[in-house]
Structures are given as C-alpha cells and as structure tokens.
Amino acid sequence: MEIAPVLVVGGGPAGASAASELERLGVGHILLDRAGFPRDKPCAGILPPTVSDLTGPVPAAVRERSIRGYFLHTVSGRTFRSRFSRPGCSVDRSRFDAWLVSRLRTPPRRGVFVGAAEEAGLVVAQTDGPDVGCRVLIGADGAVSRAGAAARIRPGKLAFACQASVPMGRAEISRRTGDWFHVFYVIPAGYGWVAPHAGELRVGVGSLRRDRAGREALGRFLASARVGELTGGRPGADFRSHRIPMSGPPERTGRGRILLAGDAGGFVFPGTGEGIRFAIASGRCAAEAAAAAVKDGWEGPDLQAEYTRLLTAGGLLSLREVDFQSVLDTPESAERYVRRLTSLSRRASSSSPRRRPPGS
Ligand SMILES: Cc1cc2nc3c(=O)[nH]c(=O)nc-3n(C[C@H](O)[C@H](O)[C@H](O)COP(=O)(O)OP(=O)(O)OC[C@H]3O[C@@H](n4cnc5c(N)ncnc54)[C@H](O)[C@@H]3O)c2cc1C
Structure with missing residues (x-):
C-alpha cells in the first residue's frame, strides 16, 4: 500500500x-x-470576476468571451439585469x-x-x-x-441538466446575446440558460424534475420564442447531460x-x-x-x-x-424571488456603489 x-x-x-x-x-x-x-x-x-480573484488572471487562450453579468428572464416576460462589478468571462x-x-x-x-x-x-x-x-x-x-x-x-x-451547443459567429453572438449570460426562470423546479462562448452559444436546462431537464425538454426550450431570439431559431447539437447540486x-x-x-x-x-x-x-x-x-x-x-x-x-x-426548492418550485415563485433580489440589489448599489448584487 x-x-x-x-x-x-x-x-x-x-x-x-x-x-x-x-x-x-x-x-x-x-x-x-x-x-x-x-x-x-x-x-x-460562466466565470464571475471573483473566480480570477482566487485563481489569478485567466489566460487569454482559456478565456472565450468577456461576460458583463446576467440577464434574468421571468415567466411573465420581464427581464432583470444584474451586472458584475467588473467583467468575468466564459471558458x-x-x-x-x-x-x-x-x-x-x-x-x-x-x-x-x-x-x-x-x-x-x-x-x-x-x-x-x-x-x-x-x-x-x-x-x-x-x-x-x-x-x-x-x-x-x-x-x-441533485438537479438533472442537459446542455447543447448552438454554433454561431462572433459578430452574430454580439448582436443577439451581447456579453451577457441569460438565465430563464420558465421551467418548474429549475431554470434554463443561454451562455455566449467564442463560436457558439451553450444552451441548457436544469431541473429537479427529470422530465423537465432531458433532451426533449431542452428541445422545447430551444424552440421557445424568447430563446429563439437569442439562437436565431437554430437547433442544438452535441447534447450532454450531467447533475447539479x-x-x-x-x-x-x-x-x-x-x-x-x-x-x-x-x-x-x-x-x-x-x-x-x-x-x-x-x-x-x-x-x-x-x-x-x-x-x-x-x-x-x-x-x-x-x-x-x-x-x-x-x-x-x-x-x-x-x-x-420552494423558490424554484414554479416559474411564478421564481419570478417573485428574482424581483425581490433585483430590487434589493438596486437599493444596495444606490447606497453603496462598491457592493456586489446578490448572486453575481
Ligand atoms: C450543465 C451545467 C452547467 C453549469 N454551468 C456553470 C457555470 O456557468 N458556472 C459555474 O460556476 N458553474 C457551473 N456549473 C457547475 C460547475 O460545473 C460545478 O460546480 C464544478 O464543475 C464543480 O467542480 P468540482 O471540482 O467540484 O467537480 P467536477 O468539475 O465535476 O470534477 C470532478 C472530478 O472528479 C473526477 N472523478 C469523479 N469520480 C471519480 C472517481 N471515482 N475516481 C477518481 N476521479 C473521479 C472526475 O473525472 C472530475 O474530473 C454547471 C454545471 C452543469 C452540470
């Protein structure tokens, strides 16, 4: 031994x-x-800027795209923005x-x-x-x-998660998603996302409910009008599954x-x-x-x-x-949570510009 x-x-x-x-x-x-x-x-x-505080600067050969923060999209069609205090990146x-x-x-x-x-x-x-x-x-x-x-x-x-790649040129990514990570609270017991990378978008769904986070659920998410605006309606390829605590x-x-x-x-x-x-x-x-x-x-x-x-x-x-589990239970409960977070973060940033918004 x-x-x-x-x-x-x-x-x-x-x-x-x-x-x-x-x-x-x-x-x-x-x-x-x-x-x-x-x-x-x-x-x-998606790496918020606090990751490179821990690791030191992420080399240019590893960084795919600068990321300025999150867009949080809720079921009623509202969108909330949460900006990092300085850019992060996708890798x-x-x-x-x-x-x-x-x-x-x-x-x-x-x-x-x-x-x-x-x-x-x-x-x-x-x-x-x-x-x-x-x-x-x-x-x-x-x-x-x-x-x-x-x-x-x-x-x-553990949530079930499924992610696909949507190939896209850099200029079109800039036009459609900008340097922002998009999270959609439209899935029961979870969420979906669109993450900009160098030559592709990573699009995924995660949920505690297996039937809401498999390949078919991701197909429905990709086919939805709001996600289609970001992906140009392209289908995903290279579907991969994993678990998220x-x-x-x-x-x-x-x-x-x-x-x-x-x-x-x-x-x-x-x-x-x-x-x-x-x-x-x-x-x-x-x-x-x-x-x-x-x-x-x-x-x-x-x-x-x-x-x-x-x-x-x-x-x-x-x-x-x-x-x-209760926050994400339904898209409506997630929306209430996001609204509360973003209003708290707005109040915090108007009283102290150096404070980070929650979750960033
Ligand atoms: C679809 C999806 C999207 C995500 N998006 C983000 C994101 O944008 N930003 C973010 O911060 N986080 C994200 N996460 C979470 C992030 O990926 C994980 O939190 C992170 O990878 C955890 O790192 P880790 O080192 O704990 O585990 P892992 O990265 O999973 O590494 C575990 C390692 O253990 C090894 N291993 C496993 N079993 C054994 C064994 N029996 N013997 C020897 N080796 C073993 C594996 O080979 C692996 O290398 C996402 C997760 C998923 C699933």
Whole structure:
C-alpha cells in the first residue's frame, strides 16, 4: 500500500485547488482522477470576476468571451439585469480545468477511487490500482460522489441538466446575446440558460424534475420564442447531460478523516447553478484543514471542526440558507424571488456603489 499525507480524489476545480493549496503549504499529496486532462465537463462555463480573484488572471487562450453579468428572464416576460462589478468571462471547461492542473508541481495521477475504510489512524482508499493510505482524504469527485458515499453522507438534492451547443459567429453572438449570460426562470423546479462562448452559444436546462431537464425538454426550450431570439431559431447539437447540486451543502461536509469539497460537498449556488467559484474556495478550505491535521496529528473531530470553521468564515455554508426548492418550485415563485433580489440589489448599489448584487 502506498502512503501519502493527503489523498485528493477528483482533479476538477475543487480538487486542483485543494492540491495547489497543499503544495503551497508544503504538505505531500496524491491527486487522483479517473480521467486524463484535458477532460470535458458539461458546463455553461460562466466565470464571475471573483473566480480570477482566487485563481489569478485567466489566460487569454482559456478565456472565450468577456461576460458583463446576467440577464434574468421571468415567466411573465420581464427581464432583470444584474451586472458584475467588473467583467468575468466564459471558458471551455476542458481548457480551464487543464490550465488549473497544469500549474501543479505534481500532476494528477490517473485512477478510479472505489471506496475507503478507516484503519489505525489512516484512511485506506481502494482504487482500481494499488490501495492508498492517507491521514486525510479530500473528496472532490463531483456531484455523484463516491467519497461522499464512503463517508456515509447523504447528498442533497441533485438537479438533472442537459446542455447543447448552438454554433454561431462572433459578430452574430454580439448582436443577439451581447456579453451577457441569460438565465430563464420558465421551467418548474429549475431554470434554463443561454451562455455566449467564442463560436457558439451553450444552451441548457436544469431541473429537479427529470422530465423537465432531458433532451426533449431542452428541445422545447430551444424552440421557445424568447430563446429563439437569442439562437436565431437554430437547433442544438452535441447534447450532454450531467447533475447539479441544488440544495447547498448537506448537514455534514465530511466524516472522520474524509472532507468533501466542490460539487461533492454541495457547494453550488442553487439559484443559477454557479459552482466553480465555490468549488475552488471549498477545495482550499479542505486543504487548509487537512494540512493542519497532518502537521498537528489531529484526529477526525478536530479536522471536521476546523473545516467547518473555515467554510463558515468563507461564507460557504450560507449556500444552504435559502430554500431554493420552494423558490424554484414554479416559474411564478421564481419570478417573485428574482424581483425581490433585483430590487434589493438596486437599493444596495444606490447606497453603496462598491457592493456586489446578490448572486453575481
Ligand atoms: C450543465 C451545467 C452547467 C453549469 N454551468 C456553470 C457555470 O456557468 N458556472 C459555474 O460556476 N458553474 C457551473 N456549473 C457547475 C460547475 O460545473 C460545478 O460546480 C464544478 O464543475 C464543480 O467542480 P468540482 O471540482 O467540484 O467537480 P467536477 O468539475 O465535476 O470534477 C470532478 C472530478 O472528479 C473526477 N472523478 C469523479 N469520480 C471519480 C472517481 N471515482 N475516481 C477518481 N476521479 C473521479 C472526475 O473525472 C472530475 O474530473 C454547471 C454545471 C452543469 C452540470
């Protein structure tokens, strides 16, 4: 059995950020991913500017398009605008995630995590290769997490999501969507979106109801008049499905010597599906708690308490505070929520121009 102080399972934004933080703190680790990089992840690829505050400037070769904020479209036909305090960008996830792992001194290792058991102060992780013994295991293996199952943590609600690509030239994208991410609250228990990229729009639907977020539901969304104005009525291609955590982090974000970060820990803003920023931030908190546990020889309870403290200090547990199941239950309830948010944000920006609008 190979021994490492920390094993990070999953090399997406959460796992890559955890590994990078462990390198900064001088703590040995293995980063394991079942895929080789670059690997794709179905995603609208919208990064608010706060992501580059965490990662440093996203290179020009990775940025696809500048994004100024959101247009929120409601069922009654109204549109609300929420502008970022400065531009963000859209990215292709295969290039963005490959860029994150390319900055690590120790590249990810290819392998599948299967399960884990605690033995004599170690977590013994079973993989499709040799077992790995570690003091702390960081589960950053996405929305359907085997690390979460190994820690016996029931995940929160997961939305079904389906996304397609609509190829379009840059000039036409500028004319139709501008540099804005469009979110439509017209789908029960979820939403749809249109995200501008370099030579395509990414159009998708996500809902807790499977029948509202499959390929047929996406076909209906694409065929709707308001979405058609943005897509020029073109059909989608390259349909891909995935899951999105929709109820914030569950009551426990780890157990014993296992910590969950990113989608595995439910760190997604359920109102828009934004998760990359929270994956990076929670991955770093997990690494910081793991490093302290390794250096000071902590047992599970101290490790868990430190992780909760760091998540709380970073505002990450507030993702579970709003009951988005009731907010998004019907398009009408979503509209009431959006109206309230935008009026709050207008009031906040008139009293303090530096404050960010909610959800941006
Ligand atoms: C359709 C869609 C659109 C989205 N749009 C946006 C958006 O515009 N902006 C935004 O901020 N967020 C968006 N999100 C959310 C965002 O994609 C996630 O929050 C983010 O990818 C979470 O990062 P992560 O590192 O936790 O997990 P992931 O990116 O899912 O990475 C998990 C990694 O774990 C690996 N893995 C999984 N299982 C195992 C195993 N058993 N063994 C080894 N490795 C394993 C996988 O190969 C993968 O590399 C969207 C999500 C979806 C589904």
